[in-house]
Amino acid sequence: MKTHRIALIPGDGIGKEVVPEAVKVLEAAAGGCGLAFETFDWGCEYCLRTGRMMPEEGLDQLRPFDAVLLGAIGHPSVPDHVSVRDLLLRIRFGFDLYVNLRPVEILPGLESPLKGKTADDIRMLFVRENSEGEYCGVGGRFKRGTADEVAVQQAVFTRKGVERVIRYAFERARKSPRKRLASATKSNALQFSMVLWDEVLRAAARDYPEVAVSIYHVDALAARMITNPESLDVVVASNLFGDILTDLGAALQGSLGLAASANLNPSGRLGPAVFEPVHGSAPDIAGRGIANPIAAIWTSALMMEHLGETAASERIMQALKAVTGEKKIRTPDLGGKSTTEEFAAAVIEKIHNASRAESAAG
Numbered sequence: 001m002k003t004h005r006i007a008l009i010p011g012d013g014i015g016k017e018v019v020p021e022a023v024k025v026l027e028a029a030a031g032g033c034g035l036a037f038e039t040f041d042w043g044c045e046y047c048l049r050t051g052r053m054m055p056e057e058g059l060d061q062l063r064p065f066d067a068v069l070l071g072a073i074g075h076p077s078v079p080d081h082v083s084v085r086d087l088l089l090r091i092r093f094g095f096d097l098y099v100n101l102r103p104v105e106i107l108p109g110l111e112s113p114l115k116g117k118t119a120d121d122i123r124m125l126f127v128r129e130n131s132e133g134e135y136c137g138v139g140g141r142f143k144r145g146t147a148d149e150v151a152v153q154q155a156v157f158t159r160k161g162v163e164r165v166i167r168y169a170f171e172r173a174r175k176s177p178r179k180r181l182a183s184a185t186k187s188n189a190l191q192f193s194m195v196l197w198d199e200v201l202r203a204a205a206r207d208y209p210e211v212a213v214s215i216y217h218v219d220a221l222a223a224r225m226i227t228n229p230e231s232l233d234v235v236v237a238s239n240l241f242g243d244i245l246t247d248l249g250a251a252l253q254g255s256l257g258l259a260a261s262a263n264l265n266p267s268g269r270l271g272p273a274v275f276e277p278v279h280g281s282a283p284d285i286a287g288r289g290i291a292n293p294i295a296a297i298w299t300s301a302l303m304m305e306h307l308g309e310t311a312a313s314e315r316i317m318q319a320l321k322a323v324t325g326e327k328k329i330r331t332p333d334l335g336g337k338s339t340t341e342e343f344a345a346a347v348i349e350k351i352h353n354a355s356r357a358e359s360a361a362g
Contacts, residue, residue: 003034004307007065007272011043012083013281014291014340015071021344022069022296026304028348029315033307038065044075044083044281053078053087059094059271067303068274071296072281085137088276092130095271097263098161099168100128100242101302102278104249107294108325110334112252114226121230122252125176127169128242130263132161133193135239157193157238162200168266169236170208179211180233184218184241197238222248250278255333257292260299262306275303289339292331294320297347319350 006026010019026035040061042054053073055061062068068091074083091097104126106112106119114122138154166183173181183201187194198215205213216224218241224231225248237245250259256279263274277295285291297320304313323329329346330336338346 001032001034003036004066004309005036005038005064006303007062007068008037008039008071009042009068009087010039010071011073011087011281012045012075013072013283013286014279015043015073015281017286017289017291017340018277018293018296019069019071021293021340022300024344025297025316025319025347025351026300026312028351029304029312029319030309031312031315033309033312042087043073044078047078047083047086053083054090059091062091062095063271065272066307067272069296069300069303070274070276072277072279074281075283088274089135089137091271091274092263095265095274096131096268097265097271097274098129098131098165099262099264099266100126100130100246101262101264102126102128102242102246102249103260103298103302104246104253106253107258108321109327110254110258110324112254114229114252117229117252124225124229124232124249125172125234126242126246126249127165127172127234127236128246129161129165129237129239130242131239132156132158133239155193155240157196159196159200162197163204164267166197166201166204166236167207169234170204170211173211173234174208176233178233180214180231181208181211182214182216182221182232182235184221184235184237184245185215186218186241188217193238201236218245221245225249225252246278255292256280256295257331257333258294258298260295260302262299262302264306273303273306275299275306289341290332291340292333293340293344294324297344315351315354316347319347319354322350323347 010016047053104124134155136156139152142150185194187198250256259278261278277299301313301316323346329338
């Protein structure tokens with residue numbers, strides 16, 4: 001039996017509540033594979049104790065693991081640009097996790113805030129460039145605190161970085177039943193970075209004649225997500241554009257508590273892939289046991305798929321969809337009164353029921 005080593009970084013706030021429940025679901029769904037977990041207490045509390053979000057040698061500590069499950073990062077006690085850049089972005093850049101994968105779909109039993117739109121209308125997969133663009137951290141501030149202060153934030157686009165994420169998006173679109181790829185650009189205003197992006201996209205498209213390609217200015221694409229979401233399938237976007245559009249996608253799903261993501265390097269391995277629900281640490285509800293664990297559970301399914309445990313991933317998603325479809329167990333963000341633990345327990349029960357049914361049939 002193969003055993004996968006999983007590093008757990010619950011992080012801050014509700015991350016410490018949803019990660020343990022996701023682990024319970026993973027253990028219930030594992031089936032014929034083994035899972036070995038090790039927890040790291042990195043995050044804002046660690047930063048207040050040590051002055052760092054993670055140890056200097058943190059990347060080396062993570063490198064031997066097969067995957068990382070990250071809960072949430074952030075607390076008012078530490079500035080956001082410090083907490084995110086010194087932990088999450090440090091891991092992304094350090095392991096060159098250049099793809100951020102975000103599925104957007106309506107789970108059974110849940111409703112989108114878009115009137116009349118159903119699960120058949122909203123089913124998108126976002127491929128966000130994750131290692132360069134606007135989040136590289138290149139720039140500076142000059143004459144701080146004076147009336148002449150200047151802040152410069154430089155976006156960095158390399159042909160290699162743009163091409164590899166675009167080609168990954170084409171590969172995902174090629175495998176999609178609808179075989180559509182939409183690209184977010186703003187080349188009418190960003191005449192260097194986005195013109196390069198568009199040129200690379202058009203060149204790559206010649207190698208994927210079976211994929212229908214559409215290029216939208218990012219503002220028009222955001223509007224299309226609202227007015228005509230059924231026209232979108234796989235979407236590829238730069239770091240900043242993808243960040244904004246995927247949060248809009250989470251809103252279309254009905255709650256940020258539903259947003260799952262994977263940080264991947266499909267070309268090689270400098271370190272493990274990182275899987276994270278993207279709802280943030282939510283300090284306003286932390287400690288109350290009412291956080292929605294759906295994003296963490298969905299993220300766990302993405303992790304198992306990445307590890308090659310397709311059956312386990314499918315067990316998790318089938319159980320998750322069965323629970324939401326019954327409309328009985330719901331956390332407060334979805335209009336219910338269930339706790340984080342109660343929701344996860346319902347998913348685990350569905351997994352166990354399915355396993356017993358399979359055994360009886362076999």
